[in-house]
Amino acid sequence: MESRNESSEISRNKCAACFRQFNKMEHLVEHMRISYHSVHEPMCGICKKHCRSYESLREHVIGPLPKQECKNIFSIRGCKFCLTILDSPNARRVHQERCQLSGGLLASFANLGLRDNLTIDNGYARGRQVVALACKMVGGGSDGSIDLCARVCLIDENENIIFHTYVKPPIPVTNYRYETTGIRPEYLRDATPLRQVQKKIQDFLCNGEPTWKIRPRGGKARILVGHDLDRLQLEYPAVMMRDTAKYPPLMKTSKLSNSLKYLTQAYLGYDIQTGMQDPYEDCVATMRLYIRMRSQNHTIEDYPLAFDPQNRNNFASWRQSELERMSPEEMFAISRSDYYCWCLDS
Structure with a gap:
């Protein structure tokens, strides 16, 4: 019974963005405080895991040690250039013909x-x-x-x-x-x-x-x-x-x-x-x-950067008790990016 409770607690302390699991909620709070997860991170179109870079996402779906379930789907419906997941193999073929740009510079x-x-x-x-x-x-x-x-x-x-x-x-x-x-x-x-x-x-x-x-x-x-x-x-x-x-x-x-x-x-x-x-x-x-x-299609936010004045206290230490009562999804909702996403130029 005690083992089942511990397992349930660890599952509750799972990051809603990168899916890392922590033994205690306070550890998850610290992770969210320094990770700067946001809607602007590259995300796996299959399992919805957030990655810090497209290189991390590429490793996640292509290798050398990919997540097998995601790799299987990506090999059939994934674009190897923009890493988008398409609806069908045929849609992937049509998409990739446009996505693969030619030099055309001579x-x-x-x-x-x-x-x-x-x-x-x-x-x-x-x-x-x-x-x-x-x-x-x-x-x-x-x-x-x-x-x-x-x-x-x-x-x-x-x-x-x-x-x-x-x-x-x-x-x-x-x-x-x-x-x-x-x-x-x-x-x-x-x-x-x-x-x-x-x-x-x-x-x-x-x-x-x-x-x-x-x-x-x-x-x-x-x-x-x-x-x-x-x-x-x-x-x-x-x-x-x-x-x-x-x-x-x-x-x-x-x-x-x-x-x-x-x-x-x-x-x-x-x-x-x-x-x-x-x-x-x-x-x-x-x-x-x-x-x-x-051209990345990201969710629009009023204040998308962690250093925007409105976001500076999102994970302040004086909010520790309040943060520990939040769900992983609620913490992810207030987390912001630590870099300027170029989609904001659109």
Whole structure:
């Protein structure tokens, strides 16, 4: 009888999001306090388990040690790119044909050219404008290991090139890395100095607004998408940047960054950065990843972030007794995300 009561208690202390079980309710409360479970987490479409990243969800349904029941259903009705569960094998086939994007970039490369006329809007555009940026690096220093930006490309949400130029690094180049960059010394001889390129891009992104005045919503400043955006060292507010290398749902289970090459193959279904590389290809990949993440259909909440003032006391220590009387579902209902989900840009 006592064993049955203990089993019932452990079952009651089961997290409503990740399904972890705890011996005592106080342990579950502490788990909810630090886990930041929310409707924005990747979720298994079969058992409804919440995961911290898509890598965790991928392991859950594909392997190497998946949940067998979920794996069996996913192998028949699951999309290996967006990890959605479809109604039937036929629906999955139709969906996956659309979900697997092709590169389709060769025609665009032929018309790439150099474009360095960035214009600022005179009025307010409809909705928040989004642009993607990528750069290619050459090597500096005695052994050529210092990354120096030598080429920059900027595209709009429709994958149109709006800026593309070679960049003259501030220190001498000792390794042009031609096999992957395709950059030769003559390309950089009369190129625009790095500081001028940084200023030109920054002004374009701010779109007439002072940097210190830029706000996440309601302004004219543009959202900047990219992978490892620190490389160009732009002075731009972090709240306006969407970095696929630092976005929690796209990171590894160990909270390390995945490469853009891997993310493109795993979530878009095609290969990039094979042979000689072009920044336009990287721009397109990051923009497509951003749009895929932004299009997630999550429940709308008035205050979706844990650090919103209205949520700061949700799991305060002085509420411990009250929290221990809540059900796991009630605690999950007041739990909020600790990162900004890109679906909130929609």
